[in-house]
Amino acid sequence: MLRRLHSLPGLFAALLIAALAVTGAFLAFDSIIERSGATVPATGQVTVAALAEAVQLRHPEVERIVRTASGSVIATYFEADLPGAERVDPLTGQALGPHQPSNLTRTITNLHRSFLMGDAGHVAAGLGAAAMLVLCISGAMLLMARLGGWGAILRPSRGTLSQRLHCELGRFALIGLTLSALTGCWMCLATFGVLPDGTAVDAAALVQPSGGARLPPGQLAALQAVDLSELRELTFPYGSDLADGYTLTTAQGLGHIDAATGQMLDFTPNDLARQVHETIIMLHTGRGVWPLALLLGLAALTAPVLAGAGGVIWWRRRAALPKIRQNVGAQSADTIILVGSEGNSTWGFAVTLHAALTKAGHRVHAAPMNSLAPRYAKAERLLILTATYGDGDAPASARLFQQRLERSGTVMPVAVLGFGDRSFPQFCGFAEEVAAALRAKGWPMLLDTWLVDRQSAQDFAAWGDALGNAIGTSLALAHVAARPRTTALELSGRVEYGAESQTPTAILSFVLPAAGGFWQRRTLPRFEAGDLVGILAPGADLPRFYSLASASTDGVLEICVRKQPGGVCSGFLHELQPGGRIEAFIRPNPSFRPGRGKAPVILIGAGTGIGPLAGFIRHNARHRPMHLYWGGRHPSSDFLYGPQLSQYAADGRLTRLNTAFSRVPGGGYVQDRLAADAAALRDLVQHGAQVMVCGGRDMAGGVARAFATILQPLGLDLATLKSEGRYREDIY
Numbered sequence: 135m136l137r138r139l140h141s142l143p144g145l146f147a148a149l150l151i152a153a154l155a156v157t158g159a160f161l162a163f164d165s166i167i168e169r170s171g172a173t174v175p176a177t178g179q180v181t182v183a184a185l186a187e188a189v190q191l192r193h194p195e196v197e198r199i200v201r202t203a204s205g206s207v208i209a210t211y212f213e214a215d216l217p218g219a220e221r222v223d224p225l226t227g228q229a230l231g232p233h234q235p236s237n238l239t240r241t242i243t244n245l246h247r248s249f250l251m252g253d254a255g256h257v258a259a260g261l262g263a264a265a266m267l268v269l270c271i272s273g274a275m276l277l278m279a280r281l282g283g284w285g286a287i288l289r290p291s292r293g294t295l296s297q298r299l300h301c302e303l304g305r306f307a308l309i310g311l312t313l314s315a316l317t318g319c320w321m322c323l324a325t326f327g328v329l330p331d332g333t334a335v336d337a338a339a340l341v342q343p344s345g346g347a348r349l350p351p352g353q354l355a356a357l358q359a360v361d362l363s364e365l366r367e368l369t370f371p372y373g374s375d376l377a378d379g380y381t382l383t384t385a386q387g388l389g390h391i392d393a394a395t396g397q398m399l400d401f402t403p404n405d406l407a408r409q410v411h412e413t414i415i416m417l418h419t420g421r422g423v424w425p426l427a428l429l430l431g432l433a434a435l436t437a438p439v440l441a442g443a444g445g446v447i448w449w450r451r452r453a454a455l456p457k458i459r460q461n462v463g464a465q466s467a468d469t470i471i472l473v474g475s476e477g478n479s480t481w482g483f484a485v486t487l488h489a490a491l492t493k494a495g496h497r498v499h500a501a502p503m504n505s506l507a508p509r510y511a512k513a514e515r516l517l518i519l520t521a522t523y524g525d526g527d528a529p530a531s532a533r534l535f536q537q538r539l540e541r542s543g544t545v546m547p548v549a550v551l552g553f554g555d556r557s558f559p560q561f562c563g564f565a566e567e568v569a570a571a572l573r574a575k576g577w578p579m580l581l582d583t584w585l586v587d588r589q590s591a592q593d594f595a596a597w598g599d600a601l602g603n604a605i606g607t608s609l610a611l612a613h614v615a616a617r618p619r620t621t622a623l624e625l626s627g628r629v630e631y632g633a634e635s636q637t638p639t640a641i642l643s644f645v646l647p648a649a650g651g652f653w654q655r656r657t658l659p660r661f662e663a664g665d666l667v668g669i670l671a672p673g674a675d676l677p678r679f680y681s682l683a684s685a686s687t688d689g690v691l692e693i694c695v696r697k698q699p700g701g702v703c704s705g706f707l708h709e710l711q712p713g714g715r716i717e718a719f720i721r722p723n724p725s726f727r728p729g730r731g732k733a734p735v736i737l738i739g740a741g742t743g744i745g746p747l748a749g750f751i752r753h754n755a756r757h758r759p760m761h762l763y764w765g766g767r768h769p770s771s772d773f774l775y776g777p778q779l780s781q782y783a784a785d786g787r788l789t790r791l792n793t794a795f796s797r798v799p800g801g802g803y804v805q806d807r808l809a810a811d812a813a814a815l816r817d818l819v820q821h822g823a824q825v826m827v828c829g830g831r832d833m834a835g836g837v838a839r840a841f842a843t844i845l846q847p848l849g850l851d852l853a854t855l856k857s858e859g860r861y862r863e864d865i866y
């Protein structure tokens with residue numbers, strides 16, 4: 135709901151808001167420029183009386199003196215019956231030059247207020263401000279949910295470039311945009327009289343002027359008592375009409391002054407509505423308060439970029455979701471299917487289940503797990519299908535589920551089906567965690583938690599039978615996995631290692647095959663080091679995933695593959711000769727990338743885990759401190775990337791290389807090197823270092839234990855570091 139609330143007005147109002155924001159930014163910077171060019175006397179330095187006298191000496195037929203919010207003083211007058219206007223030096227009352235309001239500023243002001251369309255435009259601008267307010271509030275809540283609460287407001291954001299851009303800019307501009315939107319709504323409502331603006335009506339003076347001979351303005355006591363900084367506008371008495379007096383508008387109110395006695399005849403102070411309205415205008419425009427104008431202007435400039443990045447995120451999310459036919463609304467469905475997926479294969483199973491239940495006469499709603507609603511009006515059961523990622527962690531579309539479950543007020547029979555891979559120790563760990571959380575909240579279980587290994591269609595069909603029995607509907611779940619869309623790549627080079635230690639390992643480089651036709655891809659799909667490539671070996675239904683050691687900007691797709699005993703895909707890749715082809719697709723892995731900034735990075739890996747770590751170092755063009763701890767068997771047979779690492783250390787991309795070889799006399803493992811370097815590592819952590827671990831499960835376990843010990847004296851633990859995104863793992 136929150137996401138929809140954030141994306142729908144975002145999409146509809148993107149153009150409207152972008153126009154308001156760009157024009158608003160122009161006006162904010164325009165006011166800063168005007169302010170920087172204006173001379174502003176100190177309080178107490180100049181009285182309105184002195185200025186009025188100086189101006190009238192030069193222009194006997196002066197009509198009005200106006201002081202703008204930016205501090206500029208403008209005088210209007212008649213000379214030989216022709217109207218004139220000039221800018222006035224507030225210190226001396228001397229002319230600074232003719233006053234020529236900029237046409238551009240006027241046009242942009244009107245564009246900003248009403249899109250040059252009168253009342254209809256005012257309404258559109260008001261709706262734009264309202265949409266922006268909804269976006270700011272829903273965006274702030276989404277941001278908090280993403281970062282992990284208000285306490286984590288400064289935590290670095292993660293995700294794709296557009297997600298990070300949207301988060302970081304949104305966080306920077308939140309206060310400015312919210313202020314602009316809120317005050318913009320207020321001003322629009324005030325324009326149409328829905329809210330009071332307390333506009334003072336200049337009625338004639340309540341007390342009649344004496345009608346005597348006029349004194350020079352410099353001698354009028356009521357004007358002598360007003361400091362220039364208080365002035366808004368001073369209207370001079372008309373021509374020779376002795377019954378006419380001065381009208382003075384100040385920050386406090388409006389009064390009339392007898393031109394002969396210099397006495398204030400009456401004074402109407404601004405009422406509360408006027409004071410509030412003026413404060414709102416100041417908060418909206420930043421006029422007179424240049425740091426606020428700067429904040430508002432910069433915040434407004436981010437709005438078009440936020441809209442663009444938000445649009446990309448929305449489009450990607452939409453494109454990634456499978457199209458489900460006859461997906462009933464959440465509040466009308468009798469069966470809710472919630473899906474936790476990262477690579478979308480679980481969605482394929484959900485579609486099969488949805489179709490079977492719909493065919494059996496149920497009204498079914500399917501959605502990501504993150505969309506768990508606080509209540510469902512008609513639902514009789516909830517079916518959760520979820521994959522597991524990381525080391526027993528939630529997939530992307532389920533990260534908010536447990537938080538939402540905590541707040542949910544609903545309870546109904548539920549069944550959890552886990553999707554995972556038995557080669558991971560936390561087999562379907564997240565599904566088990568979700569089932570336990572539901573039980574703890576008192577949700578009755580329709581079935582025990584079932585687990586599906588490696589997307590097995592048989593496991594799924596068996597669960598379908600059990601579910602059918604439990605709900606009294608016969609379900610035949612025949613799932614045929616959709617083959618991912620792949621790109622053909624050609625092996626361009628291989629470097630082999632590990633022959634002596636009986637661990638054949640190869641660094642394989644792939645390129646696009648030479649163009650074979652107009653329709654063939656000409657550039658590599660986009661990826662970064664640390665992303666995953668799924669490779670479908672000939673005849674295999676399921677892809678094997680490898681961490682990428684290169685980025686697409688390198689022009690090659692590079693992976694490190696160790697030959698597994700009996701491994702279909704690793705065997706196929708090791709047999710592949712230059713020119714041989716693979717079918718591959720990219721799976722972004724944004725959670726395994728060095729965070730932004732200059733903080734040091736501690737890279738830890740063993741064996742082929744060096745792949746993405748070497749990629750990170752290769753792309754460390756800014757020479758941010760990078761410390762590599764890597765473990766292998768023997769330096770002469772399997773020192774992967776040995777020559778490149780020496781090169782990186784020499785040119786400054788790698789700060790320190792620490793290797794541990796297990797098959798040399800007195801050798802050890804990478805965690806031993808960490809323990810020996812505990813003090814230096816603690817120092818790096820204290821300087822904000824991020825730790826990135828890549829490699830096999832046993833190594834990762836040993837590293838985690840070693841690091842927990844290293845952190846202890848700092849009063850830190852791994853869980854804290856992980857929650858801050860400073861301890862990231864890519865384990866296989």
Ligand SMILES: Cc1cc2nc3c(=O)[nH]c(=O)nc-3n(C[C@H](O)[C@H](O)[C@H](O)COP(=O)(O)O)c2cc1C
Pocket residue numbers: 474475476477478479480481521522523524525526527529553554555556558559560561562563588589666679
């Ligand atoms: C990087 C990565 C980490 C994984 N971690 C686990 C895990 O800890 N436990 C598990 O059972 N399966 C794990 N898996 C396997 C996935 O859960 C499994 O392939 C699932 O079917 C993927 O579903 P999806 O395509 O809908 O995301 C992992 C897969 C990948 C690519």
